[in-house]
Amino acid sequence: MNDQVYTISSVERDTGLSKDVLRVWERRYGFPAPQRDVHGERIYPADQVERLRLIKRLMDQGHRPGKLMTTPSEALAQLRPRRLARKAEVPADRPVEELETLLDLIRRHDGPAYQQALSQRLARHGLPSFVQDILAPLSHQVGVAWESGRFAVHEEHFFTELTLRMLRQVIASLPPCPEGPRILLTTLPDEKHVLGLLMAESLLTLDGAHCIALGTETPLSDIARAAEIHHVEVVALSFSVAFPARQIPALLRQLRQALPACVELWAGGEGVAHLSRPADGVEILATLADAREALHALVEKRRCAPLAAP
């Protein structure tokens, strides 16, 4: 049935490996080894694409391509994540049990039950604890499950979509704070994950901020323009673990430069939590609690120096 074949551009799309990488791997390691069509163009059979996907996943977990290429497929499936030791894994005293219940509902693809379970927990814990102690670790767990191949892409999408809806619902029901500090929330291009941003938005709104959400993947220059037009005091970005960490410092520096000095720049999410060198003029918020704290500090500061001359 599945003798589907792929062109190099569809492989690029499906695996996230650039054409350059696909060609240079072929040259260096002898894999992938696509056939050629009448025109000499590469034709990748489905099983090689599958193997490439697997290799990509393992690389994201810290493995090196050179080793992976020479490893037989059966052995690849056995490999475990090989991360740089995370020092501050969440203590996870209470959650584990509770998280499993929720994860199970996702695994069973039972949307309605999952949504109901979320509402129940929201009512029980209250918003701050619900977001910080349930949703945040939950989405972390989903990330872990996805990394280790226990979750497929569509299951992650399913989870994201349902969670997102319930969060949006919650945010809409919060009283608006037109007078609070104005915060612009978005992500940079190539960062599609919006869940972290929405969690932050719900907490910040609850704590009295006036949030302006632009969704995901706003170009740098547009963030700067929007910050000006909306008269925000803060631009808050979110980076997931999946975002290429190397690029973050340069991007933040670039944005910082494009932004008026009076506008604060906050960067949060798992992607920045373990960042080595801190950037000048950028607030790194490793956790949601840090974000709330930053907001309180801002409010405090504003109270002391109410109005700067324009």
Place this chain on the structure above:
Amino acid sequence: MNDQVYTISSVERDTGLSKDVLRVWERRYGFPAPQRDVHGERIYPADQVERLRLIKRLMDQGHRPGKLMTTPSEALAQLRPRRLARKAEVPADRPVEELETLLDLIRRHDGPAYQQALSQRLARHGLPSFVQDILAPLSHQVGVAWESGRFAVHEEHFFTELTLRMLRQVIASLPPCPEGPRILLTTLPDEKHVLGLLMAESLLTLDGAHCIALGTETPLSDIARAAEIHHVEVVALSFSVAFPARQIPALLRQLRQALPACVELWAGGEGVAHLSRPADGVEILATLADAREALHALVEKRRCAPLAAP
């Protein structure tokens, strides 16, 4: 202030023009004409990137690159859209007036007022008319405004985010139909626009379907797997005008092949409305009304032949 410079990969990201295209244009037309860094790599100054953005926009409107390259920048700004004549431009009897009001609120970046205006119109017209006669033409207009450069990216994001939230709100408030036909909704990779899909979801849910939403950019193979797991009867995709039309037939054929024959495949959105050759086994739904009709046809068919053996 803005003597920012760009590498070829950041230009690719910011303009959507591939590295190959940027290099071949330089070779053929002499533009862009980037400087080189110490290592011989291309360095694009900000003004050239700006011009590239403009050229890209004009190309999307039907202009040809060869002409554009030799046109001075001042003349470029004057060019009007040069589309293949759209036959069926929306009649636009009532809306124009009403749409302008909404567009104006976006232009003024007044989120709260815009949301309120939407709610008001929803209450007045009822959901079906609200979505089909207000939201659909409105988002079309936003697309037009964006094409002609009257809307910036961040304004489009702002509009999308607000509209999306209100639609999600509406959908959540509809009674679920666990017994209705199960429909999987998503978009293909590279299609980030989700608004059309959400409009469809709201109408289909209202008409008794049980919708399973996966958000945007689900890989083909995951759509197939998800369709199976969720036992859906229909997979519905949405294509915006921005989606590269050439690829659509091949993609639909590929997905059709990966899907069980008993699962229907629907494709809707402005991107497929003007598609030339119809694909085998794929339902092309040019408008939201067509989508509703397709659902009714499905329900009818199901009533006649209630249960196929599994």
Place this chain on the structure above:
DNA sequence: ACCCCTATCTGTCCTGGACAAAAACAAGAT
């Protein structure tokens, strides 16, 4: 007006070379 044919235009793919940033490794110091 329409259709068909030809010439031009244009994006994508190819090869094979080069190099710097990152990672791994090795050696020595605290």
Place this chain on the structure above:
DNA sequence: ATCTTGTTTTTGTCCAGGACAGATAGGGGT
């Protein structure tokens, strides 16, 4: 043991310039 520092290997990205197929425009005939 743990932390610096220097060296080697690995690996992604960039470059040049050639080739070609599919799209588009232009022209001529019906």
